[in-house]
Amino acid sequence: MFLFGLGKLVYVVVLIINAIAVLSEDRFLARIGWGRIPQEPAFGQTYDTTSVKSKTINLIASVRTVMRIPLIVINTVIIIYELILG
Template sequence: MFFFGFGKLIYVTVLIINAIAVLSEDRFLARIGWGRTQTEPAFGASHDSTSVKARLVKLIDSVRTLMRIPLLGINILIIVYELILG
């Protein structure tokens, strides 16, 4: 019984990571002010890189950079598993 809930948790996690990985920086993230190309503060101005927004932007950027190739394999495994054992 525990493993049935665990499988759904894995599916939800993979779907959320897929959603983060396919976010377009130009079309979506920059429009809401979460792009990497934000204006940097001028010389001597303080920039809070520990804010929640800054951390989420870094997390989204990291997921988009590091998880694209592994997600291909994970998605193929899930598709094959669903086709065979459906």
């Protein structure tokens, strides 16, 4: 019974990572001010790299960069598993 819940948890984690990976930086993230390139700071100001927003932007960019190939493999395995044992 425990493994059934664990399998659903794996599906949820993969779906969340897929959702992060497909966010378009040009179409969506830049429009809401979450693009990777920060806006030009005013005179005498520096970029804030310690805020939650900047850390979230870096996390999204990292997931999109690092998880591209593994997500293809993981999604393929899940699709084949569902087709065979579905």
